[in-house]
Amino acid sequence: MSEKGNIPIDALVVYRRKQTHPDLRSFSWQTRRVDVTRTNLVHTEREGETLYLVYSVSAGKDHFHLRLDTRLGRWTLEEIEVGN
Amino acid sequence: MSRLIVHLDMDSYFASVEQQAQPSLRGRPIGVTGRPTERSIITAFSREAKRYGFHAGTPVWEAQKRCPDLVLVPGHPERYIDTTKRFLEILKEYTAQLEVYSIDEVFMDVTQEAERHGGAVAMAREIQRRFGEALGPCITTTLGIASGKVFAKLIGKRFKPNGVGVLRDEDLPELLRRTPIGDICGIGPRIEKRLGQLGIRTLRDLGETPELLLRREFGVYGLFLHSIGRGCDPTPLVPYTDVPPPKSVGHSKSLPPELRDMPVALLVLHDLCEQVAGRMRKLGYVGRTVHCGFRAGSIGPHAAKQITLAVPSDDGDVIYEACQAILAAIPSHPSEVSNVAVSVGNLVERDRLPDLLFEEDRRRDRLNGAVDCIRTRYGAQAIRRGSSLLVKPLAPHVGGFLPETWEF
Numbered sequence: 001m002s003e004k005g006n007i008p009i010d011a012l013v014v015y016r017r018k019q020t021h022p023d024l025r026s027f028s029w030q031t032r033r034v035d036v037t038r039t040n041l042v043h044t045e046r047e048g049e050t051l052y053l054v055y056s057v058s059a060g061k062d063h064f065h066l067r068l069d070t071r072l073g074r075w076t077l078e079e080i081e082v083g084n
Numbered sequence: 085m086s087r088l089i090v091h092l093d094m095d096s097y098f099a100s101v102e103q104q105a106q107p108s109l110r111g112r113p114i115g116v117t118g119r120p121t122e123r124s125i126i127t128a129f130s131r132e133a134k135r136y137g138f139h140a141g142t143p144v145w146e147a148q149k150r151c152p153d154l155v156l157v158p159g160h161p162e163r164y165i166d167t168t169k170r171f172l173e174i175l176k177e178y179t180a181q182l183e184v185y186s187i188d189e190v191f192m193d194v195t196q197e198a199e200r201h202g203g204a205v206a207m208a209r210e211i212q213r214r215f216g217e218a219l220g221p222c223i224t225t226t227l228g229i230a231s232g233k234v235f236a237k238l239i240g241k242r243f244k245p246n247g248v249g250v251l252r253d254e255d256l257p258e259l260l261r262r263t264p265i266g267d268i269c270g271i272g273p274r275i276e277k278r279l280g281q282l283g284i285r286t287l288r289d290l291g292e293t294p295e296l297l298l299r300r301e302f303g304v305y306g307l308f309l310h311s312i313g314r315g316c317d318p319t320p321l322v323p324y325t326d327v328p329p330p331k332s333v334g335h336s337k338s339l340p341p342e343l344r345d346m347p348v349a350l351l352v353l354h355d356l357c358e359q360v361a362g363r364m365r366k367l368g369y370v371g372r373t374v375h376c377g378f379r380a381g382s383i384g385p386h387a388a389k390q391i392t393l394a395v396p397s398d399d400g401d402v403i404y405e406a407c408q409a410i411l412a413a414i415p416s417h418p419s420e421v422s423n424v425a426v427s428v429g430n431l432v433e434r435d436r437l438p439d440l441l442f443e444e445d446r447r448r449d450r451l452n453g454a455v456d457c458i459r460t461r462y463g464a465q466a467i468r469r470g471s472s473l474l475v476k477p478l479a480p481h482v483g484g485f486l487p488e489t490w491e492f
Binding site: 043 | 101104105106107108160162163166167219220459460461462463466
């Protein structure tokens, strides 16, 4: 089952010296907290001068698509796929 | 010392990237498409779907009929372009002799560098390992190693997926004897048919045919064919640092059924003219020759003509006016159009032209500059022509490969 949205979230990330994008460790919204177990793919998208980093991550059997607006430093949760 | 060329081809590229991004698609037959409707085509299949014998360009209705479990996935061009940029960054660490052949294919001349990495095969395996670490386990690549581009591509194709193929000198005669000419990149169905009429079926037949005969039949291209038949590949590698300037800038669009009336198709054409003009301004070119065409009906003939402008231009309206003049000169106008195309050639660097003479032209130029600034800052959709709002946005072109997007 998949659900789409545009939910502002809090994110915990780690910046590494040799990496072009930060590692997303966990994120939370309302009362829910998700610990990321695997980063599947990170890609960039550009809208005008704004660069977005789009994360596809998994937490157990659930998969999430998140977006980081690098200009404003804001994270949003865009899609949740609940695994069986 | 003969050349050592590596051809790198990503396996089921768009589908693999989608499977990497969406774990729920892994292990399932998927087809990547621009618009998941019955009338569109599938751009890329996953390796699970390829077992059904599908190839890129299969219509959705046919694929779904043959494989009811096929999952249709809308394409994400940004994902593919970004992934390509990332693997190119890795490859640049190995050699500067790197030719970007397409979004998922690269040629590398590693004649000088291979030894440093323990030989070409060890280097290829190292590249596969690094791709796995950087891009993810679903995105795999196959590498072919030979003394020329054509043979490297040919040998790699036989080791797909996730393989490394090497063509050794001692294996060449057997390869020439067994390889049908149609397997060679650069020999299409029409050339294959003409060669077949001369009794040429394999590469060895090609090599045994007198050079003079091939030259008479195919001109300079006959020399290339003869060389390939003898196991020599003269094709030069064009490094990304030496990419020649564009000869033309163009766009075409296949229209969904609801946009196939001529007046609506003209709105799409106007939009394409704006896009072409915008790219020309970004690249710093103006063009003199406008080429415009359309396809009548869904499988009708393609009608096209070109016109030469009195003054080279990079203005979308000027290009569109030229297209209108071209269309007016085409005798019969169909009521339904399935594809529109525009390109501008005969390019000149804008800086080489004198300043615009008339105030009206200077005003248009300032307007175009302002529009470009707004689009650069806020995105391509931030400012649009009013008439283009009458047409709902078209699906993005899934294969998106524009040389200027690499920005090395």
